[in-house]
Amino acid sequence: MPRRRVLTERELNRALLARQMLLGRVSAPLPKVLDRMGTLQAQYAPSMYIGLWTRMEGFEREQLDRALERRSVAQGTLMRATIHLVSEADYWPVAIGVRRGRREAWLSASYRKDYSASQMAKLASKLRRRLAGGTISRKEIHELLGSDSVLTNGVNMWLDLVRVPPSGTWERRRADLYAAAEHWVGPPPKIEEADGIELLVRRYFGAFGPATLPEAANWAGLHPKRLEPVLGRLKLRRFEAEDGAELLDLPRAPLPDPETPAPVRFLPTWDASLLAHARRAAILPEEHRSKVFNAKTPQSVPTFLVDGRVAGTWSYEKGRVKTKPFRKLDASARRELRGEADRLAELHMD
Secondary structure: OOOOOEEOHHHHHHHHHHHOOOOOOEOOOHHHHHHHHOOEEOOOHHHHHHHHHOOEOOOOHHHHHHHHHHOOEEEEEOHHHOEEEEEHHHHHHHHHHHHHHHHHHHHHOHHHOOOOHHHHHHHHHHHHHHHOOOEEEHHHHHHHHOOOHHHHHHHHHOOOEEEOOOOOOOOOOOOOEEEEHHHHOOOOOOOOHHHHHHHHHHHHHHHHOOEOHHHHHHHHOOOHHHHHHHHOOOOOEEEEEOOOOEEEEOOOOOOOOOOOOOOOEEEOOOOHHHOHHHHHHOOOOHHHHHHHOEOOEOOOOOEEEEOOEEEEEEEEEOOEEEEEEOOOOOHHHHHHHHHHHHHHHHHHHO
């Protein structure tokens, strides 16, 4: 059996940057960009806008507002019970793919041991009747279901809910207005869990590959055994990492030259390229991880990339984007950083 090609950390770094559109901004419809990103994590509303701005040519905040209003994209609690922004076409396959795993994980938590699946299903039916095709605020959900926040937070594991604009947008950041996805996005298609998981696997390797099966499972919030059966349905390339791990990838997915120049880029909080499932590509050097993710800042902090790696943090203050490099940057990087910071400040002021 021929030896598989070994991919270096630098090659994996450039592959992830290319797939995340961080080597060059793209001109493409917003839903297609989200599909290429493998969805966009969106607990903090401005992160959606900054994550798209740093990847899309000429992006303006109104583009996302319009897409949310037109329902070509949707915000919902999906992988890892976390809010994600997805294309309308991907919403139901992703929701169906993670549904069983999300419910099992929710019920298994020790402080939820007094709740059963049938109890949660009854609450979901009660909420569905109340919605009747309309919208409901978080406060109204509490009033309907009772003051137990465990129940009100968990009911969307049994009734798929989406955030309805203008809540969860740049101008109104609190995502506290909901609709049933079956009404806002449209009725779910007749697909099986395996079909949804297959799409998740495709999205992950297309957006973050080459990668291992456990890394894909970590991103999806599912046990690797849930992903294993669908691998046989896919035609995948196989590589080897420097530590001997098997890496999986989609055919014809980009693998740029490791010496490809990487421009300065600004990333928002919770950008998925920095999370644990993408650790192998070293976008976030381990020596700096505690500066970005720690007990004092569990939501992470905004960062910027120089040569494809996190080189510092940034903040928006008094009309300017201020940067704090982790080390001294050369003159060329400082010029590029200032120019990109000025453009990001313009996004804030729109």
